[in-house]
Amino acid sequence: KQEVTQIPAALSVPEGENLVLNCSFTDSAIYNLQWFRQDPGKGLTSLLLIQSSQREQTSGRLNASLDKSSGRSTLYIAASQPGDSATYLCAVRRVGETSGSRLTFGEGTQLTVNP
Amino acid sequence: AAGVIQSPRHLIKEKRETATLKCYPIPRHDTVYWYQQGPGQDPQFLISFYEKMQSDKGSIPDRFSAQQFSDYHSELNMSSLELGDSALYFCASSRGLATGELFFGEGSRLTVL
Numbered sequence: 323k324q325e326v327t328q329i330p331a332a333l334s335v336p337e338g339e340n341l342v343l344n345c346s347f348t349d350s351a352i353y354n355l356q357w358f359r360q361d362p363g364k365g366l367t368s369l370l371l372i373q374s375s376q377r378e379q380t381s382g383r384l385n386a387s388l389d390k391s392s393g394r395s396t397l398y399i400a401a402s403q404p405g406d407s408a409t410y411l412c413a414v415r416r417v418g419e420t421s422g423s424r425l426t427f428g429e430g431t432q433l434t435v436n437p
Numbered sequence: 438a439a440g441v442i443q444s445p446r447h448l449i450k451e452k453r454e455t456a457t458l459k460c461y462p463i464p465r466h467d468t469v470y471w472y473q474q475g476p477g478q479d480p481q482f483l484i485s486f487y488e489k490m491q492s493d494k495g496s497i498p499d500r501f502s503a504q505q506f507s508d509y510h511s512e513l514n515m516s517s518l519e520l521g522d523s524a525l526y527f528c529a530s531s532r533g534l535a536t537g538e539l540f541f542g543e544g545s546r547l548t549v550l
Contacts, residue, residue, distance in 0.1 A: 353535045365527065366480070366541040373536060411479060415535065424470070424493050425529075425539055427479040 324349045324416045328428035343397040345412030353415040360409045402435045441542035458513040458545045462530030469511040472527040
């Protein structure tokens, strides 16, 4: 069974700081890993998708890396802004005959960027 | 760009009643997923469909059922509702079963009184 862990559970930083969110997963046989952002009571917004054959993906101030062999991914946010405040969720898609389609989520990191 | 559409956005029901949630995937997406998110929890996978066939099943209660129709929209039917069913229900869609990126709707908030 795939288990996904995110550290830290919560993070508070001053505006402008660079920061790293961590995600680890127990089963390295994955199709891909996806990072999401969720604002309170809202839907999940896809930030970055990394396929298992890739090492990293970048979008604007966001950079996500994937080390499949060690079961780890990081989300780097550069020059953080108050608008980045949200919960960030990591999710992996495990390879399997019947479970290849599901995403398994971590519990998220609640980020607060203070002006 | 078109996104995943869910309806209704909010729903209030009494215990033991039934509820139906609808999901309209992004055009040309053939796979639909249902997730349940309780307060302060991460989304839990319920069930998914690929090309109108069930492709994966997670922690969906026997009181719930779902299907995907010929136009690829999906419905989640919930019967004998319990207080613990109160949650945010998300639908997501992707193109393909394994490697496609998932896009989520805004969710349907179900409150059971």
